[in-house]
Amino acid sequence: MSFADLGLSDELLRAVTDAGYTEPTPIQRQAIPSVLMGKDLIGIAQTGTGKTAAFVLPMIDVLGEGRTRALMPRSLILEPTRELAAQVAENFEKYGLNHKLSMALLIGGVQMGDQVKALEKGVDVLIATPGRLMDLYGRGKILLTGCSLLVIDEADRMLDMGFIPDIEEICTKLPKNRQTLLFSATMPPPIKKLADKFLTDPKTIEVARPATTNVNITQRIVQVPATAHVKRDVLRRLLQQDEVSTAIIFCNRKTTVRDLNKSLKKHGFRSAEIHGDMDQSARIAELDRFKNGDVNILVASDVAARGLDVKGVSHVFNFDAPWHPDDYVHRIGRTGRGGATGTAYTLVTPEDAENIAEIEKLTGHKIERVPSPVAIDGADEAPAPKRARGGKRDAKKAEPRREEAVAEAPAKPKSRRAAAPVREEGPAPAPREEQRSRPPREERPVRDDRRRRRDQDDGPDEGWNGPIPDFLNYTIEA
Ligand code: ADP
Ligand code: MG
Numbered sequence: 001m002s003f004a005d006l007g008l009s010d011e012l013l014r015a016v017t018d019a020g021y022t023e024p025t026p027i028q029r030q031a032i033p034s035v036l037m038g039k040d041l042i043g044i045a046q047t048g049t050g051k052t053a054a055f056v057l058p059m060i061d062v063l064g065e066g067r068t069r070a071l072m073p074r075s076l077i078l079e080p081t082r083e084l085a086a087q088v089a090e091n092f093e094k095y096g097l098n099h100k101l102s103m104a105l106l107i108g109g110v111q112m113g114d115q116v117k118a119l120e121k122g123v124d125v126l127i128a129t130p131g132r133l134m135d136l137y138g139r140g141k142i143l144l145t146g147c148s149l150l151v152i153d154e155a156d157r158m159l160d161m162g163f164i165p166d167i168e169e170i171c172t173k174l175p176k177n178r179q180t181l182l183f184s185a186t187m188p189p190p191i192k193k194l195a196d197k198f199l200t201d202p203k204t205i206e207v208a209r210p211a212t213t214n215v216n217i218t219q220r221i222v223q224v225p226a227t228a229h230v231k232r233d234v235l236r237r238l239l240q241q242d243e244v245s246t247a248i249i250f251c252n253r254k255t256t257v258r259d260l261n262k263s264l265k266k267h268g269f270r271s272a273e274i275h276g277d278m279d280q281s282a283r284i285a286e287l288d289r290f291k292n293g294d295v296n297i298l299v300a301s302d303v304a305a306r307g308l309d310v311k312g313v314s315h316v317f318n319f320d321a322p323w324h325p326d327d328y329v330h331r332i333g334r335t336g337r338g339g340a341t342g343t344a345y346t347l348v349t350p351e352d353a354e355n356i357a358e359i360e361k362l363t364g365h366k367i368e369r370v371p372s373p374v375a376i377d378g379a380d381e382a383p384a385p386k387r388a389r390g391g392k393r394d395a396k397k398a399e400p401r402r403e404e405a406v407a408e409a410p411a412k413p414k415s416r417r418a419a420a421p422v423r424e425e426g427p428a429p430a431p432r433e434e435q436r437s438r439p440p441r442e443e444r445p446v447r448d449d450r451r452r453r454r455d456q457d458d459g460p461d462e463g464w465n466g467p468i469p470d471f472l473n474y475t476i477e478a
Contacts, residue, residue, distance in 0.1 A: 006032040009061050011098035016057065019094055025050035030205040032058045035181060040202035042195055043183045047330060049207055051183045052091045055151050060092070062149060063124050064099045072146030073104070073119075076174070077127045078167060080157040082107040088153070089127045101125060108132045109279075116141050130158070130166035137173065144173040155184035155191045160324075164190055171198045185326055216336035218343045219367045221356065226349035228256075230374070232263050235319060237373035238345055239269065239297070246290075246313040249299045250331045252320040260319060261299040271297035302327050316344040321352035325362040 003016050003024050024032065027045045034041050035058035045051055055077070063074055079085035089105045096103075104118040106128035112135075119141055126133070126142070136142050150171070152158065158167060171180075180199045184191055195202065222238070224231050239247065251257045254275040261273035272286040272295045290298045302322070316335045322328045328346075335342025346367070348356055360366055 001029055007036050008032065008057055009064065011064070012057060012061055012095065015095045015097045016053075018097065021053070025054075027051055027205060027207045028054045028057070030207075031055065031181075034203050034205075035059070035179075036061060038062075038179055040179060040199040041181045042187075042199065042202045042204040043181065043207075044185070044187055044205065045183070045207035046185050047326065051153065052088055053095065055153070055181050055183065056088065056091050056095055059125070059149060059151070060096050060099055060101060063101055071122045072143045073123050073126045074146055075125050075149035075151070076133075076144065076147045076170075077125065077151040077153060078130055078133070078158070078170070079127065080129065080154045080161050080163060082109060082129055084154060085127050085129055092125060092127065103127060106132045106136060108135075112136065112141075130163045130170065133170060134166055137170075144170070145175060147174045148178045150174055150178055150180045152180070152182045152194075155182050155194065156186045156188060159188060159190055164194060167194065168197070216341045217332055218341070219332065219365070220343070220345050220370045221348050221367045222345060222370055222372050224347045224349055224372060226351060228259070231319065231347050231349075232260065234347060234372055234374050235260075235317060236264070236267055236269070238317065239264075241373055242315065242343065242345075244296070244315045246296045247298070247315040247317060248313050248331075248334050249297060249317040249319050250322070250327075251299065251301060252323060254301055256320060257299050257301050264297060264299070269297055270295040271299055273299045275301040302331070314342060316342065318344070318346040321346050321348050321355050322359075323355060325355070325359040328359045329363065 001024065003013055003021065006024060006029065008016070027043055027049050031041055031043050031054040035055060043051060043054060059075055059077075066074060077085075077088055079088055085105060085107050089103060092101075092103055101124045102118075102122070103125040104115055104123040104127070106115050106126055108129060108131055115132075115136065119136070126147070133142070137144065152167060158164060180202075182191075182195050182199060182202070222234060224234050235249070238244075249260065249271075251260055254277050257273050257275040261271050264271040272289045274283050274286050278286070286298070289295045299319075313335050316332050318328070318331060322331060332342075332344035335344060346356075356367070
C-alpha cells in the first residue's frame with residue numbers, strides 16, 4: 001500500500017515523497033483514513049512506529065481545507081516534553097511545505113514574548129507542552145474555543161510526568177464537538193479513563209510491538225549492590241575490560257548523570273554528559289564532543305537522550321536499571337545498529353529484580369547474568385572500603401575513591417526517592433515547577449510508583465532556552 005491510497009492530497013503526497021518515505025507504516029496506514037474522516041482515534045504503538053506522521057499528515061489536510069491563519073488556533077497537539085514538541089514542529093514544517101499553515105511552538109524554557117507574538121498574529125496549529133500551554137492560557141493569551149482537533153501524543157509519558165490533570169483541564173476548554181486523537185505506547189488504566197472521558201466513539205488501532213531484541217546486541221546483567229561507589233567501580237572495570245570504542249551510559253536521575261560523569265573524568269575516562277537541566281547549547285556542545293571523538297563516553301538521562309538519533313555506539317551501559325521496560329529497549333537500541341554488533345550491560349541491584357523481570361517479559365528474552373568484574377560481596381551492607389576494592393589499584397587511584405565512599409555514606413538512601421535531594425548539587429532542577437505539574441499524591445495510581453520516582457528528577461523539562469533544536473536529528477556514526 002502506498003501513501004496515495006490513504007486519501008491524502010497531492011500537495012501532501014509531494015511533501016511525503018520529498019521526505020523520502022515510500023510506504024506508510026502500519027500505524028499510519030490504519031490511522032490516516034480515519035483521521036481524514038473526522039473520527040476520534042486511540043493509537044497504541046511503540047516508539048519509532050511513525051506515530052507523528054500518522055496524525056500530522058491528515059491534520060495538515062484537514063486544516064488545509066479550512067480557513068488558514070485563523071485568528072484562533074484550530075488545532076492543538078500536546079506533547080510531554082519540549083524535545084518531542086519541537087520534533088513534531090519540525091515534522092509539521094517538513095510535511096506542511098506545500099501548505100500555508102502557521103504554527104506556534106509553546107514550550108517552556110523559551111521566552112514567552114515570541115510565542116505571544118505568534119499567537120497574536122493568528123496560528124492554525126499549536127504544538128505545546130501542557131505546562132506552558134496552561135501558563136499562557138492563564139495569562140489570557142490563548143483562546144482554545146476554536147480548536148476542533150486535539151492530539152494527545154505520548155499519553156503514557158504524560159501520565160509518567162503527572163500531566164493528566166492539566167490535560168483534563170485543557171480538554172474542558174476545547175469545544176465539545178472536536179475531534180480527538182490519543183497516542184500512547186501503552187494503555188494503563190488512567191489513560192483508558194482519560195480516553196473514555198474525552199474521546200467520542202473512538203476507533204482503536206493497536207500496532208504490534210516491533211521486535212524488541214535486536215540479535216546483534218549482546219545483553220548482559222551484572223549484579224551489584226545498591227551502593228553508588230561500588231557500582232561506579234564495576235562500571236569502570238567493564239569500561240576497561242571490554243573493547244569499548246564508544247559508549248552511552250544511562251542513569252535514571254540527572255544527579256547521577258552529573259556525579260558519574262565527574263567521577264569518570266576523575267578516573268581518567270573521556271566522558272561527557274547530557275541531562276534535562278542543561279540548556280540547548282550546552283547539550284549540543286556535549287554531543288559535539290561525543291560526535292567528533294573528543295570524548296568516547298556519553299553519560300545521559302532518558303529524557304535528555306529521548307528523541308536524539310544517536311547511532312552506532314559499541315556499548316550501552318545501564319548504570320541504573322531502567323524503571324520502565326520500554327526505556328530498556330529504547331536505551332539498548334542505541335547500539336547494534338545497521339548490522340553492527342553491540343553490547344549492552346545493565347547493572348542490577350537487588351531492588352531492581354522486579355524491573356528486570358518486566359524487561360524480560362517485554363522482550364521475551366532472558367538476559368545473560370555475568371559475574372561482576374569486582375569483588376563485591378558484603379559491600380551492600382557496609383561500604384567496607386578495603387574488602388570491596390580489588391588489590392590491583394595503586395594508592396593514587398584508591399584515594400579519591402575513599403573520599404567518594406565517605407561522601408556517599410550519608411546519602412545511602414532507604415529509597416531512591418530520598419536520594420535526590422541529598423546528592424543534589426549545582427543548579428537546582430526547579431523542583432517547584434515539577435511539583436506544580438504533578439498531581440497530588442493520592443490521585444496517582446499506586447502501580448506507577450516507579451514512574452513517579454523518576455519524575456522527581458527527570459520530570460518535565462522546563463528549563464531549556466532556544467527554538468526548535470536541530471540536534472534532534474543528530475546522527476553519530478561509529
Ligand atoms: P513515534 O512517534 O512512533 O515514536 P516517529 O513519528 O518519531 O515515531 O517516527 C520514527 C522515525 O521513523 C522517524 O525518524 C521518522 O522520520 C521515520 N518515519 C516515519 N514514518 C515513516 C515512513 N512511512 N517511512 C519511513 N520512515 C518513516
Ligand atoms: Mg512520537
